[in-house]
Structures are given as C-alpha cells and as structure tokens.
Amino acid sequence: MSDTPAFEPRIVAFFCNWCTYTAADLAGTARLTYAPNVRVVRIMCSGRLDPQFVVTALRQGADGVLIGGCHPGDCHYQEGNYKMLRRFHLLKRMLKQFGIDDQRVRLEWISASEGDKVQRVINEMVAQVRDLGPLALVGKPTPHPDASEKHAAA
Amino acid sequence: MTKPKVGFYWCASCGGCEEAVVDLHEAILDVVAAVDIVFWPCAMDFKRTDVEAMADGELAVCFINGAVRTSEQFEMVELLRRKAGVVIAFGACAQSGGIPGLANFTSKAAILANVYEDTRTTVNPHKTYPQATVQVPEGTLTLPVLDETVRALGQAIPVDYYLPGCPPPAKLIADAVGAILAGTLPAPGSVLAPNVGVCHECTRKETKPEKMLVTQFKRPHQVLIDPAQCLLAQGLVCLGPDTRSGCGAACPAGNMPCTGCLGALDQVRDFGAKALSGLASVLDAGEDAAIDAGLAGVPDPAGTFYRYSLPASELFAKLPE
Amino acid sequence: MSQKITIDPITRLEGHGKVDIFLDDAGNVERAYLQIPELRGFEKFAEGRPVEDMPQITSRICGVCPTAHHMAASKAVDAVFHVEPSVPGRKIRDLVYSIFFVEDHALHFYYLGGPDFIVGPTAPKAERNILGVLGKVGLEIGKEVIGLRRQLRELIALAGGKVIHPVLGLPGGVAKALTKEDQAKFIAAADHAVEFAEFTLKIFHDIVLKNPDYVAWITNDINTHATYYMGQVDAKNRVNFYDGQIRVVAPDGKEFLKFPAADFHQHVAEQVEPWSYIKFCYLRAVGWKGFTDGADSGVYCVAPLARLNAADGMATPKAQAAYEEMYALLGGKPVHHTLANHWARLIELLYAAERMQELANDPDIIDPNVRTLPTATPTEGVGIVEAPRGTLVHYYATDADGLVTRANLIVATQNNAARIAMSVDKTARGVIKNGKVDDGILNMVEMAFRAYDPCHGCATHALPGQMPLRLAIYNAAGVQIDEIRRDG
Ligand code: SF4
Ligand code: SF4
Ligand code: SF4
Ligand code: FES
Numbered sequence: 001m002s003d004t005p006a007f008e009p010r011i012v013a014f015f016c017n018w019c020t021y022t023a024a025d026l027a028g029t030a031r032l033t034y035a036p037n038v039r040v041v042r043i044m045c046s047g048r049l050d051p052q053f054v055v056t057a058l059r060q061g062a063d064g065v066l067i068g069g070c071h072p073g074d075c076h077y078q079e080g081n082y083k084m085l086r087r088f089h090l091l092k093r094m095l096k097q098f099g100i101d102d103q104r105v106r107l108e109w110i111s112a113s114e115g116d117k118v119q120r121v122i123n124e125m126v127a128q129v130r131d132l133g134p135l136a137l138v139g140k141p142t143p144h145p146d147a148s149e150k151h152a153a154a
Numbered sequence: 155m156t157k158p159k160v161g162f163y164w165c166a167s168c169g170g171c172e173e174a175v176v177d178l179h180e181a182i183l184d185v186v187a188a189v190d191i192v193f194w195p196c197a198m199d200f201k202r203t204d205v206e207a208m209a210d211g212e213l214a215v216c217f218i219n220g221a222v223r224t225s226e227q228f229e230m231v232e233l234l235r236r237k238a239g240v241v242i243a244f245g246a247c248a249q250s251g252g253i254p255g256l257a258n259f260t261s262k263a264a265i266l267a268n269v270y271e272d273t274r275t276t277v278n279p280h281k282t283y284p285q286a287t288v289q290v291p292e293g294t295l296t297l298p299v300l301d302e303t304v305r306a307l308g309q310a311i312p313v314d315y316y317l318p319g320c321p322p323p324a325k326l327i328a329d330a331v332g333a334i335l336a337g338t339l340p341a342p343g344s345v346l347a348p349n350v351g352v353c354h355e356c357t358r359k360e361t362k363p364e365k366m367l368v369t370q371f372k373r374p375h376q377v378l379i380d381p382a383q384c385l386l387a388q389g390l391v392c393l394g395p396d397t398r399s400g401c402g403a404a405c406p407a408g409n410m411p412c413t414g415c416l417g418a419l420d421q422v423r424d425f426g427a428k429a430l431s432g433l434a435s436v437l438d439a440g441e442d443a444a445i446d447a448g449l450a451g452v453p454d455p456a457g458t459f460y461r462y463s464l465p466a467s468e469l470f471a472k473l474p475e
Numbered sequence: 476m477s478q479k480i481t482i483d484p485i486t487r488l489e490g491h492g493k494v495d496i497f498l499d500d501a502g503n504v505e506r507a508y509l510q511i512p513e514l515r516g517f518e519k520f521a522e523g524r525p526v527e528d529m530p531q532i533t534s535r536i537c538g539v540c541p542t543a544h545h546m547a548a549s550k551a552v553d554a555v556f557h558v559e560p561s562v563p564g565r566k567i568r569d570l571v572y573s574i575f576f577v578e579d580h581a582l583h584f585y586y587l588g589g590p591d592f593i594v595g596p597t598a599p600k601a602e603r604n605i606l607g608v609l610g611k612v613g614l615e616i617g618k619e620v621i622g623l624r625r626q627l628r629e630l631i632a633l634a635g636g637k638v639i640h641p642v643l644g645l646p647g648g649v650a651k652a653l654t655k656e657d658q659a660k661f662i663a664a665a666d667h668a669v670e671f672a673e674f675t676l677k678i679f680h681d682i683v684l685k686n687p688d689y690v691a692w693i694t695n696d697i698n699t700h701a702t703y704y705m706g707q708v709d710a711k712n713r714v715n716f717y718d719g720q721i722r723v724v725a726p727d728g729k730e731f732l733k734f735p736a737a738d739f740h741q742h743v744a745e746q747v748e749p750w751s752y753i754k755f756c757y758l759r760a761v762g763w764k765g766f767t768d769g770a771d772s773g774v775y776c777v778a779p780l781a782r783l784n785a786a787d788g789m790a791t792p793k794a795q796a797a798y799e800e801m802y803a804l805l806g807g808k809p810v811h812h813t814l815a816n817h818w819a820r821l822i823e824l825l826y827a828a829e830r831m832q833e834l835a836n837d838p839d840i841i842d843p844n845v846r847t848l849p850t851a852t853p854t855e856g857v858g859i860v861e862a863p864r865g866t867l868v869h870y871y872a873t874d875a876d877g878l879v880t881r882a883n884l885i886v887a888t889q890n891n892a893a894r895i896a897m898s899v900d901k902t903a904r905g906v907i908k909n910g911k912v913d914d915g916i917l918n919m920v921e922m923a924f925r926a927y928d929p930c931h932g933c934a935t936h937a938l939p940g941q942m943p944l945r946l947a948i949y950n951a952a953g954v955q956i957d958e959i960r961r962d963g
Contacts, residue, residue: 051427055468072440087434089445090455094430097259097456097523098469137469166515170538170639177638179625223515253535256520265516269754270747273518273883274870276754277744277763288749292497292505293479295750321538321639373877375527375556375646375849401637408636408643409651413531453876457524461532 009063009129011038011122014053016046018076020068020110020118027115034119035126038066045069046107047080051091054105058137064104064129066121071109081109103128104135157190158214158334161205162244163234165227166254166304167220171245174321181328188335189214208237215334217317219244221254221465222305224298235311240339242330242346246320246415248307249345250425251465253320255304256457258464262302306466316345320415320462323401345398349420352394352412356403358384367438371451374410385411386436391452393459396422396429415462424468426459433459494920496903502910507900507920509892510751521882526555526853526873530644533869533884541640542575542631543862543887544869546717549644551869554737554856555877556646556849563842564648569717570661570834571634571643572860576716576827577668578627579863580779580820584675585620593682612678623671626664633657648846661835668828669793676797676821683817684804693814694805697905698923700768701726701811702894703758703775706782707861708733713790714782714826716861722785723758726770728809732760736859739868740883743890744773755893756885766897774897777865777890779819784809791833794826813898813923820863853877862887898923 015021021042027034043049046069054065067088069081088107095105106125110117164172178185192204192213216238222228235241246252257265270276270283286299307313317330330346333339340346353359362384372389379385385392385406392411394403398419405412418425439448452458460467479497496507517536524532530548534541546568553560560568593611628638634653635641643649653661683689692698708722709715721739723732734742745754746763757763757773764772775781789795801818802808810819834840855872865887872881888895902923 051431052422052424052468055424055427059468082440083435085442086437086439086445086449087431089442090430090434090449090452091427093449094426094455094459095469097454100469168535168538168541170535170541173538173639177628179621253532254515254517256524256532257516259523260516260519265519268519269516273745274881275740275743275745275756275883275885276747278747282747282749284747284752285749290506290508290750293495295495295508295510297510297750297752320535373525373527374650375552375877378846378848379650381651404632404637405642406636408634408641410636410642410645413528453878454523454525457528 007130007133009037009126009132009134010061011064011066011125011129012057012062013038013040013066013068013122014043014046014049015040015068016070016081017042017044019070019074019112020046020108022112023068023110023114023118025115026112027118030115032115032119034122037126038122045075045077045080046084047075047077047082049084049087051087054091058100058104058135063132063135064106064125066125067105067107068110068118068121069107071111074111100135100137101132103132157188159192159212160189160334161192161213161216161234161238163216163218163230165218165220165231165248165307166223167245167247168254170321171219171247174245174319174324174327177324178328185331189331205233205237210236211239213238215240215242217242217244218307219248219321221247221251222307222310223254223301225301226298228301228310231307231311240314240334241307241311242315242317243307243313244317245322246318246417246462248313249316249318249466250417250463251304251306252462255306255463255465256461257304258470259456262300304465309465314342315339316417318345318347318398318416319401323404325402326400345417345420347398347400347416350399351419352397352399352401352403352406352416355399355401356384356394356406358382358403358406361387363387366436368436368448369438369444370448371433371437373451373453376451379409381409389451391433391458393429393433396425396432413461414459417463425463426456426467426469429459430455494899494903496907496920498907498910502908504900504904504907507896507903508750509896509899518882518884521871521879524879526552526871526877526879527646529869529871529879529882531640531642534640536884536886538639540575540579540862540864542572542635543860543867545635545641545644546572547858547860547862547867547869548871549646550718550736550858550860551856551871552644552646552858554858555853555871555873556856557851557854558647558847558849560648561844561847563652563839564845564847565718566834566837566839567634567649567653567845568644570831570840571631571641572717573827573831573834574627574630574661574664574668576863577672577824577831578624578631580824580827581620581671581675582624583863584679584817584821584824585617593678611682616678619671623667626667630661630664633660645846646849650846652843652845653841655841658835658841661840662832665828665832665835669825669832672821672825672828673793676825679818679821693812693818695812695905697902698813698898699811700776700813700894700897700901701770702768702772703731703761703770704781704784704809705775705777705866705890706785707859707866708786709790711790712787714786714788714823714861715790716827716830718860721859721866723775724785724809726768726809726811728784732758736857736868739857739859739885740870743885745885745889746893751892753889753892755896756890757893766893766900768894768897774893775890776894777861777887778816778863779823780810780813780816781865782861783819783822789822789826791826791829793829794822797822797825855881864888865890895923 015024046067057065069084075081108121216234243249271278284297287296326347368389370389371391374390380388390411393414394412397412397414398416400416422428437448439445494507494509497505499505530545533548534545536544632638635643703723703725705723707715707719709719720733720735725731732742742759743756744759745756747754758775761773789798852875853873857870859868867887868885870883871879873879902920906919
C-alpha cells in the first residue's frame with residue numbers, strides 16, 4: 001500500500017518532576033517546538049520509575065520510551081537517578097533479548113534549565129524511532145485457531 | 155452431605171505437579187476420603203466422553219497443571235472449564251507458562267528445524283518432519299498439531315485460582331484442599347499462597363542487610379557459596395525478595411538462590427520487570443562501566459527474570475528469526 | 476485393511492503416546508505403530524541460557540525422573556567448564572542418585588509393572604493395580620512402600636533443596652555440604668533400603684518365578700528381540716548408573732563398542748519418521764535398517780535388562796549374586812526377553828540400595844569440600860548417566876561466557892523407541908488372531924512396552940509415562956465398533 005500515511009511514532013516520556021519535567025515546561029514557554037509525538041508522564045524522581053511502567057507502555061502501544069532525570073549528583077532524593085541508571089542498563093539488555101531495538105528506550109539527564117535539550121532529545125528520538133518503524137511486539141497468545149482445521153504439524 | 159467432585163488434569167506438563175500430589179504421602183488418603191475424585195489421568199481411568207456426559211458445573215473443582223501447547227489440550231481445557239465450577243491453575247506452567255514457556259523465545263518452525271534437522275545426532279537427508287496426517291502402507295496415522303506458542307492456562311480459558319510453584323509445595327496443596335473442603339476459598343482470582351516474599355521464610359533472612367549493596371553479581375558456579383549468609387548479599391542472583399513464599403525457601407535451604415518459581419506477589423503486574431528492578435537496585439555502582447561490570451553476572455536477563463513466566467509477561471516475545 | 480485398532484492412553488487427550496494396530500482382512504496384525512504425539516523443544520530454548528542453569532532447566536523435561544536429567548546436565552556442565560568435581564561433590568551426587576534409583580525402581584515395581592505379575596496378566600483389570608498388589612502381598616508392605624518412598628524423597632530434598640527439580644548440581648560438584656547428623660539419616664535409610672530390596676526380590680521369586688506360566692510367558696518368543704544392548708559400565712565393566720564408559724554388546728552378547736561419554740554422537744544417530752514426534756536412535760556403525768532386529772539392524776536397547784546384558788556383572792555382592800542367578804535361570808547372556816526387564820530392575824534396585832549404603836557410610840560425604848571452582852573457559856561437553864529407563868545423554872556447547880549455543884538431548888526412551896515399537900508390533904501379532912481382541916490380550920500388548928517403563932515425558936522432552944490405555948477397534952469404514960479400557 002503505497003499511500004499509507006507516514007508512520008508517526010508514539011513516545012511515552014517519564015520525566016522527573018524536579019528537573020526534566022520543569023525543563024519541558026520551560027521549552028513550552030520558550031516556544032521551543034518539539035515533535036508532538038510525546039506523551040509526558042510526570043514522576044517524582046527518575047528513581048521512582050518502575051521498569052514495569054516501561055514494559056507496560058510498550059505493550060500498550062508506545063513505540064519508544066524516554067526517561068528524563070536530574071543530572072548525576074543533582075537528584076533530590078540523592079541516589080534516585082543512579083538507581084534508574086542501573087535499572088536502565090539491565091532493562092536495555094533485556095529488551096534487546098526481546099528483539100526491541102536499543103534506540104527505543106532512552107535515558108537522559110536534563111536539568112530544569114535545559115529546555116533546549118528537551119527539544120533536541122525529543123526531536124532526535126522521534127526521528128530515530130520513525131526510522132525504526134512501529135514496534136511490532138508479538139501479541140500475547142491469541143485464542144486457538146479452529147481445531148478442526150487440519151494442517152501439517154510442520 | 156455428598157462429597158464434592160474433584161478432577162485433576164494435565165496439559166503440557168513434566169509430571170512433577172502430579173508427583174507433588176503424590177508427595178502428600180499419607181495425607182493423600184485423607185483427601186481421597188473427603189472428596190470424590192472423578193478423574194486423574196495419571197492414576198485413574200476416565201474418558202473424554204465421561205467428562206462430556208457431566209452436567210455443566212457438576213465438577214466442584216478441577217485442578218489443571220501444565221501449559222497449553224496443542225489443539226487437543228485446548229479442546230480438553232475448554233471442556234473442563236464448562237464442567238467445573240472452580241478451575242485452579244496448578245503449578246507454574248499453568249499459572250504463567252513455566253519453563254516450557256521459554257519456547258516462546260523462539261518459534262515452532264525453529265524448534266522443529268532444530269529437532270529434526272540440526273541436532274548433531276539427527277540424520278535426516280530427506281528432511282522428513284512429523285505430519286498431522288500421514289499415510290502409511292496400512293492406513294492413516296494422525297498426530298496432534300503443535301500451537302505456534304505456549305500459553306498459560308489463563309490465556310486459554312478463564313481461571314479462578316492459582317496454586318503457584320514448580321511444582322507447588324505440598325503445604326500449599328494441602329492448604330488449598332483444606333480451604334476447598336471448608337468452603338473458605340478467598341476471592342476468585344487469588345493466588346493460593348501467602349502474599350509475602352520468600353525471604354520471609356528464609357533461614358538466612360537475619361543476615362540480609364538492611365541496606366543491601368552488591369558491587370558485582372556472580373553466577374553460582376563462580377563462587378563457593380556461604381551456607382549461612384544471605385545469597386543476595388553474597389552477590390548471587392536470588393529472586394527471593396520478589397518471589398512469593400510458600401516453599402519454605404527450599405532453594406536457599408539447598409544452598410542455591412531462589413529462581414522465582416512461585417511467581418509474583420499480588421501487587422505485581424509483571425514479575426520479570428519487577429525482579430529486574432529489585433536486582434538492579436541493590437547494585438552499588440555509579441559509572442556506566444562499573445554498572446556493566448557489576449551486571450556481568452546476569453548474562454541472560456530475559457531468561458532469568460522470566461524463567462517461569464515468559465508467556466504471561468507483558469513483552470511476551472518471539473525473537474525475530 | 477479391514478480394521479484399525481487404536482490402543483490409546485486415555486492421556487491421548489493430552490498427547491501422551493498411543494499405539495495404532497492395523498489388522499488385515501483376516502483380522503491378523505499387519506503392523507502396530509507406537510506414536511509419540513508431543514514435543515517441547517528444550518534443545519532449542521536452552522540456547523541463550525547460562526549453561527550452569529541447565530541442571531535446573533532441563534530437569535523440567537520430566538518431573539518423574541528430574542534427578543536423572545539434573546545429574547546428566549550437571550556432568551555435562553562439568554565437561555563444558557573442563558572441571559573435575561571434588562571427590563566429596565562427586566560422591567554426594569552419586570549418593571543422591573542412588574537414592575533416586577531405589578525410589579524410582581521400587582515405585583515402578585509396586586505401582587506400575589509389578590501388578591501384571593503379582594496379580595497376574597490376565598486377572599480382572601480392576602485388580603491389576605497397586606491395590607491388587609496389596610491384596611496379594613499384604614497391607615503392611617503397602618505401608619512400607621509409602622513409608623520408604625517418603626524417607627528417600629525427604630533425603631533427596633535434604634541434599635538437593637527440593638525433591639522434584641533439585642538444585643544441588645553445579646559445575647565441579649554440588650552446592651551444599653552434608654553434616655554428620657545428615658549422614659546418620661542417610662545410613663539409616665540405606666539399611667532400610669537394602670532390606671526392602673532383598674524382600675522385594677523375594678516376592679518376585681515367590682510369586683513370579685515359582686509360577687511356571689509366568690516363566691513361560693517371560694521366555695515366550697513373542698516377547699523376545701535379539702538386538703544390541705547399551706549401558707554404562709565402570710572400569711571393571713560392571714553396571715554403573717552415575718559414571719563410566721558406554722558399552723554396547725551385540726545380539727550374541729560380545730562387546731561391540733566401548734566409548735567415553737564425549738564420543739556418544741559418533742556412535743549413535745537418530746532417525747525421523749513422519750508419524751511420530753519421537754526420533755528413533757540407532758547405532759551408526761550398523762545403520763538404520765528399519766524396525767527390525769538382529770545383528771544387521773542398528774536398533775539397540777537400553778534400561779535394566781540392557782544394562783545387565785551390556786555389563787559383566789554388578790559392583791556389589793548381593794546384587795552380583797542375584798545377577799548370576801537370573802542369567803543361570805534364563806539360559807545365559809544375553810537375555811533377549813523383554814519381560815525380564817522386571818527382574819533386572821529388581822536386581823538393580825538391590826544394587827542401588829547397596830551402593831547407597833556404601834556411599835552413605837563413606838566419610839567423604841561429610842567433607843565440606845563439595846565443589847571445585849571452574850577456571851577454564853567453557854566450550855562444550857557431554858554428560859551421561861543411566862536413568863532408570865536407560866542411557867541419558869546431555870550435550871551442550873557454549874560461547875566464552877558460558878551461554879548455550881547448541882544443545883542435544885537423547886533421553887532414555889528415545890534409545891529404546893525402535894525396540895519398543897517392535898515389541899508392541901510383535902506381541903500384537905502374537906496375541907491378536909482372527910480379529911479376536913479382549914482385555915487380557917490387550918494387556919499383554921501393553922505389558923510389552925510397560926516392561927521398558929517407557930517415559931514418554933522424557934521422550935517428547937515433554938511428558939511422563941504412566942500409560943493407562945484405551946483400545947478402540949475400527950471396522951473398514953472407520954467406524955468404531957468396540958472399545959476396551961484398562962486402568963493404568
Ligand atoms: S510447574 Fe514445574 S513441576 Fe509442574 S508441570 Fe510445570 S515444570 Fe513440571
Ligand atoms: S538468601 Fe535470598 S531468599 Fe534468603 S534472605 Fe537472602 S535474598 Fe531473601
Ligand atoms: S526458593 Fe524460589 S525457586 Fe526455590 S522453590 Fe522457593 S520460590 Fe521456587
Ligand atoms: S529527583 Fe530528579 S532524578 Fe531523582
């Protein structure tokens with residue numbers, strides 16, 4: 001089908017309240033436009049991000065997940081962003097085993113003043129994920145096909 | 155009072171769940187006395203037509219173990235669902251896919267090619283594969299068709315309760331039977347095991363530090379394991395904190411880490427992601443290189459965290475060929 | 476073709492294995508097919524998993540003999556890591572394995588295979604089960620069986636964390652050391668097991684061997700196949716379950732091959748048939764000549780009788796005496812009568828119990844040095860044990876991180892698959908004549924393969940193998956005209 005509309009990725013962003021979320025706000029007020037593909041979810045600290053949210057977002061249709069937290073040393077809960085970094089490393093490796101490309105899940109440190117970085121990161125990621133195409137997660141097992149349908153076991 | 159009718163059934167099962175029932179030892183006689191076991195294919199004879207002849211709901215409780223893998227299994231569990239008032243998914247395979255569910259990392263075609271062509275003892279110049287229907291000189295033979303994927307029981311039919319474990323510990327089986335007889339089953343959808351972690355039952359829990367910090371995860375063959383210290387604190391990948399208890403921390407009692415067979419606690423939606431999170435959180439490393447080095451002891455995160463629950467995972471993978 | 480008979484385990488509904496028998500116009504058997512209708516693909520999904528986890532992952536092939544898979548995989552990972560287990564580690568594995576053998580063989584005799592003999596092959600089917608056995612031998616013995624089973628299984632759990640899917644095996648040894656108090660329990664159980672095994676052999680003598688009808692049935696040509704035999708032997712060519720070399724004897728009883736575990740794939744190949752998920756093993760040196768016996772056919776046999784045939788004797792005194800007695804009574808080596816497997820199994824039961832006793836008393840088993848840490852880069856390796864149902868082979872190859880890149884598993888029943896299929900075929904031909912089929916005859920067919928204690932769970936890398944049967948008779952139009960059922 002040649003005339004399908006160009007693929008527009010859906011990205012779910014989990015932004016830390018104290019830094020990246022504020023930066024995204026700033027980007028808005030400064031009219032730094034970025035791709036409209038992102039749905040932002042505010043969390044209190046990147047360290048609060050449960051990897052279950054990431055896999056659920058991917059399962060529910062996100063083509064990519066962006067996580068934003070305070071720069072190392074700046075976390076309001078001291079260690080939260082380091083905790084996130086460690087989970088992120090392990091999560092990325094695991095997602096790769098599920099055939100999910102590295103570029104679909106991204107972690108960035110963006111302070112409250114870096115509205116421009118929000119803009120750059122989002123635009124970059126949207127372009128990358130657009131190139132990758134939709135995330136074709138294998139569906140959960142579907143109802144069994146008609147059992148009377150006889151076909152070769154192989 | 156008439157005795158409640160109870161059935162046991164197995165799908166793609168290793169038989170360990172059936173053995174677990176036999177491991178009630180003498181107590182099994184009490185069970186047999188209290189209920190009317192209508193069928194149990196491993197120990198008794200019954201026919202599908204016997205089940206078909208039952209009224210819908212006639213069977214008070216049906217325990218089903220094993221994952222759903224073939225057309226025949228699916229037909230049978232659908233039938234049992236109609237006949238049984240309560241269906242209990244028995245064991246990890248029925249609850250969440252179990253170890254045979256790891257087959258969902260690959261495809262049916264890849265499995266067949268591997269078994270019938272690639273394994274090093276196979277000699278198959280004509281690329282013969284088993285067929286659903288095959289003509290032999292004397293007539294026709296048939297084989298059931300394998301499904302593309304392995305399904306947990308709850309992905310094939312609605313399930314009322316889950317009895318977790320690979321296999322379920324004898325105590326949980328006995329408690330579940332007790333609850334059925336006393337009419338004290340909890341709300342439908344419940345897992346019939348305590349909602350606390352394995353650590354709770356572990357003899358090493360006193361040695362589990364308040365603030366757990368591990369600089370390097372290690373694989374069990376790489377270290378001599380201290381039989382008294384918390385395994386996680388020793389840097390072993392022990393999933394005890396995120397796994398439901400009920401087994402008496404059996405694997406730590408064998409001086410090996412918990413691999414998570416009793417599955418998730420109530421509040422958890424995806425066991426693998428949760429266990430991954432818990433493990434990464436105790437790593438004491440800040441820089442990328444140190445983190446990667448520390449995580450080298452977890453070389454197969456997907457297969458480790460979803461060892462018993464791949465079909466039930468949010469990501470539910472089949473790897474690209 | 477006028478009729479097709481399906482002997483179908485009621486567990487067909489789950490896909491546990493079935494036998495189809497085709498009759499010709501006269502109602503005689505044209506050919507019987509044993510089909511294994513499932514497959515799970517452990518070899519494929521082992522790929523990518525850490526090899527040190529294989530003892531736990533592959534034990535899920537079978538919950539009836541998880542300990543056999545656990546041990547074969549543990550030995551394979553020793554080989555993959557190029558590590559020799561510490562002496563205490565090896566002995567604890569061997570001890571646990573002996574316990575498992577006692578338990579499994581005893582269970583088979585009293586629950587599965589024994590009823591045919593103790594109660595009688597053509598006795599009413601309602602009595603051909605454990606209850607019938609208890610009727611013959613007394614309830615006290617029944618309690619003994621349950622009590623011993625419990626005692627043995629608790630010991631496996633003591634050493635292995637769990638009894639179903641134990642966790643002790645690691646490259647270089649075992650995870651857990653045993654204490655002095657533990658040892659006392661093992662010794663007590665071993666003494667109990669030896670007595671029990673002797674007693675069980677005595678029952679077999681009294682009930683089976685003293686009955687000329689049974690002996691005639693055992694030695695009947697219908698139940699006989701002259702094939703090659705395979706089993707693991709120690710340095711003196713005596714039966715060993717846990718370790719040794721693989722020895723194959725020809726149908727005339729002479730040594731044909733002897734090789735270390737690592738060479739298994741050079742000597743054995745698997746044949747694919749389109750009508751079964753199971754593959755059929757044969758000796759490469761002879762080749763696949765179809766479902767036929769004799770020295771020109773690569774079909775071979777494993778499990779108790781084959782092990783005894785392939786060895787020169789037993790390593791323990793009481794079992795050795797029983798071994799000599801069996802061959803004396805059955806006319807020397809090798810014995811080709813399938814049903815002699817039941818006798819051979821009890822000789823092995825006694826051997827396993829004596830071996831357990833030996834190891835339980837060994838001071839090494841409470842030595843804390845239970846493991847040698849591997850230091851070499853992992854590559855590939857084979858681990859072989861004798862499972863109760865025959866030679867069990869695990870092979871893994873890994874990358875430098877020890878992640879599995881290839882696996883190859885040959886389970887006991889696969890080795891036997893061709894001969895089991897032949898036995899069923901031959902027995903069916905012998906007992907089904909002119910379309911006459913009744914329950915006793917059906918049971919004789921079933922006995923032909925129950926003697927092997929086939930574990931189709933293992934065979935399909937899927938399911939366990941207790942096989943209650945259903946026999947359906949179809950007329951030429953494919954309409955079912957009769958049905959006979961029996962309990963497992
Ligand atoms: S849950 Fe475990 S013991 Fe039960 S059938 Fe599955 S693999 Fe076997
Ligand atoms: S060893 Fe494992 S189960 Fe026991 S306390 Fe430590 S983390 Fe928990
Ligand atoms: S310790 Fe963990 S893996 Fe072992 S039996 Fe208990 S829940 Fe299962
Ligand atoms: S507060 Fe922003 S990452 Fe912790």
